[in-house]
Amino acid sequence: MLRLEGLRVEQGSFAIGAHWPEQAPGIIALIGPSGAGKSTLISAIGGFLPATAGRILWNGQDITGLAPGQRPTATLFQDNNLFPHLTIAQNIALALRRRGMSTADQKARIAEGLAQVDLAGLGDRKPAQLSGGQQSRAALARVLLQDRPVVLLDEPFAALGPALKAEMLDLVKRVLSDRLVLMITHDPQDAARIADRVSVVADGEATSPEPTQGILQNPPDSLRAYLGQ
Amino acid sequence: MRRTGTLYAVLVLAIVLLPVLAVLRAGSVNLTFGAADWAALRFTILQAALSTMFSVVLAIPVARALARRRFVGRGALITLLGAPFILPVVVAVTGLLAVFGRNGLVNSMLDWFGLPIVSIYGLWGVVLAHVFFNLPLAVRLLLQGWALIPAERFRLAASMNLPVWHLLEWPMLRAAVPGAGAVVFLICLTSFAVALTLGGGPGATTLEVAIYQAVRFDFDLGRAAVLAIVQLLVGLTAALAAWRFAINGALGGGLDRVVARWDTAQLRTRVADGFWLCLVGLLLVLPLAMVVLRGLPALGDLPAAVWPAMGRSVLVAFCAAAISVGLGLFIALRGGWPATFAGAAPLAVSGMVLGTGLFLLLFPVVSPATAALPVTALLNALVGLPFALRALGPAIATAEAAHGRLADELGLTGFARMRWLILPRIRPALGFSAGLAAAFSIGDLGVITLFATEAGQTLPLMMYRLMGAYRMEEAAGVAFLLLGLSLGLFWLFDKGGRINAEA
Numbered sequence: 001m002l003r004l005e006g007l008r009v010e011q012g013s014f015a016i017g018a019h020w021p022e023q024a025p026g027i028i029a030l031i032g033p034s035g036a037g038k039s040t041l042i043s044a045i046g047g048f049l050p051a052t053a054g055r056i057l058w059n060g061q062d063i064t065g066l067a068p069g070q071r072p073t074a075t076l077f078q079d080n081n082l083f084p085h086l087t088i089a090q091n092i093a094l095a096l097r098r099r100g101m102s103t104a105d106q107k108a109r110i111a112e113g114l115a116q117v118d119l120a121g122l123g124d125r126k127p128a129q130l131s132g133g134q135q136s137r138a139a140l141a142r143v144l145l146q147d148r149p150v151v152l153l154d155e156p157f158a159a160l161g162p163a164l165k166a167e168m169l170d171l172v173k174r175v176l177s178d179r180l181v182l183m184i185t186h187d188p189q190d191a192a193r194i195a196d197r198v199s200v201v202a203d204g205e206a207t208s209p210e211p212t213q214g215i216l217q218n219p220p221d222s223l224r225a226y227l228g229q
Numbered sequence: 230m231r232r233t234g235t236l237y238a239v240l241v242l243a244i245v246l247l248p249v250l251a252v253l254r255a256g257s258v259n260l261t262f263g264a265a266d267w268a269a270l271r272f273t274i275l276q277a278a279l280s281t282m283f284s285v286v287l288a289i290p291v292a293r294a295l296a297r298r299r300f301v302g303r304g305a306l307i308t309l310l311g312a313p314f315i316l317p318v319v320v321a322v323t324g325l326l327a328v329f330g331r332n333g334l335v336n337s338m339l340d341w342f343g344l345p346i347v348s349i350y351g352l353w354g355v356v357l358a359h360v361f362f363n364l365p366l367a368v369r370l371l372l373q374g375w376a377l378i379p380a381e382r383f384r385l386a387a388s389m390n391l392p393v394w395h396l397l398e399w400p401m402l403r404a405a406v407p408g409a410g411a412v413v414f415l416i417c418l419t420s421f422a423v424a425l426t427l428g429g430g431p432g433a434t435t436l437e438v439a440i441y442q443a444v445r446f447d448f449d450l451g452r453a454a455v456l457a458i459v460q461l462l463v464g465l466t467a468a469l470a471a472w473r474f475a476i477n478g479a480l481g482g483g484l485d486r487v488v489a490r491w492d493t494a495q496l497r498t499r500v501a502d503g504f505w506l507c508l509v510g511l512l513l514v515l516p517l518a519m520v521v522l523r524g525l526p527a528l529g530d531l532p533a534a535v536w537p538a539m540g541r542s543v544l545v546a547f548c549a550a551a552i553s554v555g556l557g558l559f560i561a562l563r564g565g566w567p568a569t570f571a572g573a574a575p576l577a578v579s580g581m582v583l584g585t586g587l588f589l590l591l592f593p594v595v596s597p598a599t600a601a602l603p604v605t606a607l608l609n610a611l612v613g614l615p616f617a618l619r620a621l622g623p624a625i626a627t628a629e630a631a632h633g634r635l636a637d638e639l640g641l642t643g644f645a646r647m648r649w650l651i652l653p654r655i656r657p658a659l660g661f662s663a664g665l666a667a668a669f670s671i672g673d674l675g676v677i678t679l680f681a682t683e684a685g686q687t688l689p690l691m692m693y694r695l696m697g698a699y700r701m702e703e704a705a706g707v708a709f710l711l712l713g714l715s716l717g718l719f720w721l722f723d724k725g726g727r728i729n730a731e732a
Contacts, residue, residue, distance in 0.1 A: 048634060069640020080631055085653040094639050094649060146639075 002045075002150060002180055006054035009037075009044040015052075016040050018206040020199075025149075027173065027181040028209045029191035032201035033226050038184045041206050042152045045182065046075040058150070074148040076156035081139035082127045088114070088138045089123030095145040113141040116175055133164045137171070144175055151176055153183040169194050188216055188227060202226060241556065241571045244611065245578055248586020249461065255589050256454030266452075268431065269439040270459060276352060276424070276435065277417035280359035285410045287360070288367035289402065291509045294502035295368065296375035297490045306506065307372075309513050310365035315665065315719050316517075316712070317672020318362075318422035319689050323696070323708040324516025325349065325358055325427075327523055334515070354427035355435075359420065361512060363413040368509070370412065374405035380488040387491035411471035418467050419460075419579035422674040426693065436460040437581045444679050450589060457582045468577030517712075524709020527702045534691065535707060539714070542671050542688040545606045546718060549670035550663040552610035557617030557662055561625055562651075572618045575611040583608055584676030601680035605687065608676050613666030620658040628654035660726015664719040672715045688714070 004020040016037030030038045043049040045056060047068035056064045058072050068075070082091045092110050101109070114120050117137040127135055136157055143151055153172070157165045172181065173194040185191060191198050197209035202222040219227060295303070313321065328334050329349045336346040349357065378397050386393050424435040434442070436456055443453035493499070560568050584604070591600045628651055636650045652659075674689040681690055688711055695704040 046638070048637065067640070068634075068637040069642075075634075075638050077634060080635055083632060083635065083649065083653075086649070094641070097645070098640065 001059055003057040003060075004045075004054065005057060007041075007044065007051055007056060008053040009040050009049055010052045011040055011049065014040070015204055016201070016206060017054075017204060018199075019054075020206075020208050023180060023197075023209060025178060025180045026197060027176075027183060027195045028197045028199060029195035029212070030182060030184045030199050030201050030206060031186070031188060031191055031223070031226075032206075034186070036201045037204065037206070038201045039154055041201065042075070042154050042182060042184060045150075046073050046152050047071050048075075071150075072148050073150040073152055074143045074146040075152040075154060076139055076143055078155050078158060081142065081156060082135065084127050087124055087126055088119070088130070088141075091127070091138065092123070092142050092145055095142050095147075109145060113145045114138075116144060117141045117171060132160055133168070136160060136164075136168050140168070140171065140175070149179050151179050151181045153181060155184045165190075166193065192216060200226075241560065241567060241574075241614075244607065245570075245574045245583070248583045248590065249578065251586040251589040252454045252457045252461070252582060255450060256458045258454075259451050260455060262455060262459070265431065265434075266439065266456060266459070269434050269436050269456070270463070272352070272428075272433060273418060273435040273437075273460075273463065276355045276359070276428075276433075277414050279352070279356045280363065280417040281410050281414040283356060283360045284363040284367045284413050285371075285406055287364055287509075288371050288409070289406075290501070290505040291364070292368045292371035292375060293398065294505045295372055296488075297493050298502050298506070300506075306510060307369075309510070310368055312513065312517070312716075313362045313365050315668035315672075315715055316362075317674070317689055317715050318358075318420075319426065319674050319692050319696075320520055320672065320708045320712050320715070321361060321516060322358060322423065322426045323523075323692075323704060324520040325354075325361060327519035328515050329354075329357060334519075350427055351430070351433045352428075355424055355433065358423045358427055359413075359417045361516065362420075362423075363416060364509065365513065366416075367409045367413055370409040371402070371405055374401045377401070378488075383488055383490055383492075393490075393492045408471070411467065411473075415464070415467045415471050415576060419464055419576075421579070421581055422689075422693075425674070425678070426696065436463070437579060440581045440585055441678055444585060444588060450585075450592075453585050454589065457585045460579055461582050464577045464579055464582070468573065471576075472573070520705070520708050520712055523702075523705040524707075524712070527706030528709060530703075531706045531710075532703055534686075535688070535710070538686055538688045538691045539710065541602060541685070543714070543718075545602055545609065545687060546667040546671040546714075548603075548606035549609035549613065550667040550722065552607065553613035553617050553666035554621075554659055554663045556610065557614055557621050558659070560614075561618055561621040564622070568618055568622065572615045575614055580608055580612070580675040581679075583611070584679045587676070588679055597680040598682040598685050601677060601682075601685050602687075604680060605673065605675075605677045606670065609670035609673050610666060612669050612673075613662065616665050617662035620662050621655060624655040624658035625651060657726045660722045660724070663726075664722030667722055668715045668719040671718055672711055 001022040001024060002020070003022045004018045006017070006019055008015060008017045014037065018041060030041065032038055040049060044051050047066060051064050054064075055062050063071050082088070086094075089110050092113060093106060096106050096109060110123060111120070114123055117140050119134060119137050119141065122130065122134065122138075127138065130138060139156060157168045160168065169190060170193075172183075183190070183195065191212055195212050198212050198215045199209045200207045200215070200220060200223045202225075207220070215223070219229065295307070326333060326349060329347070330336070331346065331348070333349075339346050348354070375398075378401055382397055383393065386396055419437065421435075421437040421441070424433075424438045425441065428434060428438060436459060440453050440456045440460065443449045443456060493502075556571075560571050587600075587604050587608075588597065591597070591604070632650055632654065636646055641649055672689055674693055677687050677690050678693075681687070686694070688707060692704050692707040692711065695707060
């Protein structure tokens with residue numbers, strides 16, 4: 001259960017705040033205009049930006065000061081989600097590095113992860129030898145095997161075409177449904193497609209997540225302004 | 230990582246400062262500066278000033294021609310301009326002797342026309358060799374200045390029919406020439422092998438050569454120390470000047486760009502540009518071609534002592550490359566002021582100053598012959614260090630900027646971060662730095678002259694001795710061997726760093 005307690009993050013003259021009660025597993029869409037601070041908030045939860053005030057709590061434990069690798073979070077960035085000099089299998093193996101697994105177990109887990117994202121047998125390729133969609137799948141496999149309860153999606157599918165993006169979103173819903181996923185999006189259709197909760201990010205605040213259906217049918221003023229309604 | 234970084238920074242400080250302190254202590258005992266010493270100081274500054282003037286002034290028309298002409302072989306010429314940087318000085322000197330020496334091409338021609346022949350020894354020989362090495366460097370530095378003028382400015386000047394030279398080129402040169410000049414001046418001040426082979430005699434001895442003679446012939450370590458102090462002061466002054474003029478590295482890319490120009494179509498400018506490009510091409514190609522032409526036939530009957538000398542040289546070169554890159558990596562990862570120091574000090578403090586200091590430190594403990602090869606490897610590594618830092622620092626920064634987040638995300642720290650992120654991403658820079666250090670080292674005729682005996686000589690030292698004994702054929706064979714080794718080692722390391730290193 002993730003809780004944000006009076007969290008505030010500043011980047012230069014820009015600031016974003018969030019105060020969320022405990023969030024159970026499921027998919028939360030962060031929606032709002034560009035420059036509103038969606039990425040900043042996600043970076044702070046992932047540990048890439050320090051919080052200036054407030055706390056981030058996971059199951060009641062304060063994780064605000066932990067390094068990214070120590071948090072219960074896994075992040076998919078907009079780009080550079082795989083090391084270009086390593087094969088897909090090597091990339092994914094890095095996610096299993098500290099588990100103390102035998103090589104055979106590792107191999108089995110990697111094969112399993114690749115199969116889950118429909119990339120079975122492509123582990124020996126380097127990222128540059130895969131298509132954009134396949135690279136996104138490989139990155140998703142990396143996050144799967146990192147096996148963290150919170151997954152942060154910082155618009156990793158933004159460069160894909162509409163059909164591929166929809167496919168990836170469905171895949172996210174299929175393989176990550178038991179975790180808490182925070183997903184940044186510009187598009188209310190993305191939220192409608194897979195998210196069960198929505199937080200509107202505008203005017204320096206990320207509102208407490210509310211059920212998708214209600215919020216899209218009866219948007220608050222800030223979302224209404226963004227959607228142009 | 231932080232602790233070892235500090236340790237290595239302290240080590241670098243010690244490597245440079247300990248010899249300097251030894252020199253200062255020994256020199257301060259008896260601070261006399263005789264007439265011969267004054268002459269050496271005067272000659273050092275005179276030859277450096279003349280070399281700088283010719284290098285930079287000639288570089289202006291050459292760089293301008295390269296900047297505004299597109300022609301077949303332009304890329305090859307720019308690559309060729311980089312060659313003297315890794316060319317052993319003794320090899321270049323034999324090439325220059327074959328062209329400008331007593332029996333060289335130029336004098337044969339003069340003689341044929343019944344004109345008096347010219348001598349390459351003394352001031353003008355030293356200046357000629359320095360121009361050979363530094364004209365290409367100055368051209369590359371100024372070419373970067375031209376590359377920095379936005380293409381739109383040339384278009385604007387053309388549309389308004391304004392003079393490009395007064396409006397764009399002259400202001401750029403006013404900013405770029407002092408920096409290029411300061412670098413060349415510093416290099417000529419601290420150059421030893423050129424002055425050793427082409428200078429000499431009372432009228433043409435530099436401070437560096439005077440230090441060598443004081444140690445080697447007179448065994449007057451006090452006088453060597455005094456000379457070293459003066460050389461140190463001169464070098465530091467020039468380095469500070471170079472620093473002030475904020476130099477930009479000569480190793481950067483972006484020289485392959487030719488901007489569209491509308492002021493270059495006249496026959497007169499075309500002929501002039503062609504003239505300058507041919508001149509610099511000949512200046513570079515002729516000596517190198519002569520090294521190959523004279524060396525190749527002499528390869529068959531090289532003295533047997535060549536092979537052990539070559540073994541020692543290759544060993545020293547590999548050690549120097551390893552030390553230079555290892556040290557560079559640790560310092561570059563740590564950054565901060567030690568990196569700045571390590572990037573500048575080896576350029577300002579000459580090899581003979583460090584060599585004299587190490588000689589003073591080691592002489593009471595071990596025999597110079599024993600210390601010769603390790604000291605040479607260490608000092609050669611230091612010479613490569615500023616270039617290694619300039620290549621590795623940005624490479625590490627780029628790797629971190631692009632992939633540091635992902636490494637953080639995966640919890641890669643310490644050794645794992647090095648193995649999975651840093652080392653694979655900076656391999657081209659590692660290869661380049663190692664290649665540069667190896668090439669510098671294998672051709673170096675410097676501190677080894679202070680220490681080595683006949684039994685422990687390296688290839689450049691052997692070549693120098695063969696030249697001194699007028700065994701020119703054998704020297705030519707060794708020169709060819711050295712040329713191949715220095716270019717080959719650089720190519721090997723540089724290529725090794727690039728193989729399979731996709732973006």
